[in-house]
Amino acid sequence: MARFFPVLTSLLLATSPLAVQAQEANPTPPQADEHAGMDHGSMDHSQMDMSGMDMSAPDMKGMDHSAHAVPASTVSDEPGDAPPPPVPTDFPAQRFFAPDRMAASRAAMVKEMKFNTFALQVDQLEFRTGKGGDGFGWEGQAWYGGDIDRIVLASEGEGTFGERAERIELNAYWRHALDPWFNLQLGMRQDFRPDPQRTYALVGIEGLAPYWFELQGQLLVSNKGDVHARGKAGYTQRITQSLVLEPEAEVNFAFQDVPALNVGAGFERLEMGARLRYERNRSLDPYVGVNWERKLGGTARIARTAGEGVSGVSAVFEPDSKVSQA
Secondary structure (H helix, E strand, O other): OOOOHHHHHHHHHHHOHHHHHHHHHOOOOOOOOOOOOOOHHHOOHHHOOOOOOOOOOOOOOOOOOHHHOOOOOOOOOOOOOOOOOOOOOOOHHHHOOOHHHHHHHHHHHHHHHOOOEEEEEEEEEEEEEEOOEEEEEEEEEEEEEOOOEEEEEEEEEEEEOOOOOOEEEEEEEEEEEOOOOEEEEEEEEEEEEOOOOEEEEEEEEEEEEHHHEEEEEEEEEEOOOOEEEEEEEEEOEEOOOOEEEEEEEEEEEEOOOEHHHOEOOEEEEEEEEEEEEEOOOOOOOOEEEEEEEEEOHHHHHHHHHOOOOOEEEEEEEEOOOOEEEO
């Protein structure tokens, strides 16, 4: 027993709080790295032969990776197709005013927004010169109404100076907006020239097609029973802030021969032109251009038989266009 007493005393002293504090205050220094003095930069690794080592990729064909597959998405959320909520019928102003008074006020506001106006627009008023002599032409309209419904009076024609006008047309129709882009036309057309005069029932459509093409199509039935159709297309290309190029085309079609009008069945007349307009202001737009016209099909044969020309080209000039609105 006396032999183990010094050992037990040493253990007790080593584990005592005083001994632990002394050890923390004077920690044992770290053991020196025996390789710290080695300089690997001066070692020649070119002499190391690793050709005997197998550097090929391990064969993993036998490993089953099916358990590592990412589970398929189970999201089942789809865009909602529920109807929109109902239009609210409660108005804040009804807290202070009677509902009938507010209903009358809202009706008056809606009526004020549907304002009607009058406008007069002359699209073409021009002097024409060509091989057939100097002539004139016009195209314009006046209308009264709003954005949805309008009453329209439109006129166009042409002639040669010193002679009777070759063509005079007057259209009167109701124009109704079908959507933001196209309008319906219902009305009549009166032809004062050429003789004999004709009165037509008119149904048509006009509007702005994709890529900003202005289109118009009309179907006409005369008081004599002959049926005709007309199509127009135009485009407005702004070249500069003031210069505007406006090409356009018009084609006329007859569904039967009309000997009284010297018209044959089929395509009867094609007219194409281009006008370069200078915008000085909202009311004055002088322009210059060229206009080409040709009779087609049976109408051209009738004209040749009568000794008349079937085509012509003319230069056009216009001093100004006038637009007034009230």
